[in-house]
Amino acid sequence: MAKDSSFDIVSEVDMQEMDNAVNQAMKEISQRYDFKGSSAQIVLEKDSLKLNAEDDYKIKAMVDILKGKMIKRNISTKCLNPGKIDNASGGNLKQNIEIQKGLSKEKAKEVASYIKDLKLKVQAQIMDDKVRVSAPKKDDLQIVIQNLKSKDFDIDLQFINLR
Incomplete structure (x- = not known):
């Protein structure tokens, strides 16, 4: 038989592609007019993303930019598990997004x-x-x-x- x-x-999740998507998103954020002079940043850690920006609008825009870059690199956005937006130091807001593996x-x-x-x-x-x-x-x-x-x-x- x-x-x-x-x-x-x-x-x-292909973490190398995720790293590339984060780098592309940061490059776009640094060139966008609505982010001029902003301290907005996305940091990729082992199994999570840390977003930091001045206001709620910028955090949401950063997530949208990141998702667009992920889709272009064939990474499913379903792997993102966003946490709530909290206050950070210096009047900024932060958000942790877990990457589900x-x-x-x-x-x-x-x-x-x-x-x-x-x-x-x-x-x-x-x-x-x-x-x-x-x-x-x-x-x-x-x-x-x-x-x-x-x-x-x-x-x-x-x-x-x-x-």
Whole structure:
């Protein structure tokens, strides 16, 4: 009997592309007229972005610019989890935006139960921050991928290691 085919469902962010998007956004901010003389900045840290600006309008404009740059670099904006806008020193405002990597346990369970509800001959296993789907037929795996792409889980899903 042939071995089962499988693939992994993950939610990953290419941090090099994210760094490039942040750098492009900062360049645009430095050249825009409405940001002249502003101390607005976006800082990329390990798993988060720190935004700092004088007012609410500038923070929102920075987020919009950043999202535009992310889309151009094929990074899903669903990976951003913005926090609330707080007061910072010097009368400025700040906002922390978490970058979601990997599937949380809740999202992994939601994806696995959705796959189970498709009533196909496939098995979905939750493995740390990914879900492995296996089946005897590759056609069933293709159907699962098509169904997952059509449903919105509020996160960006990638399908890797199709074997």
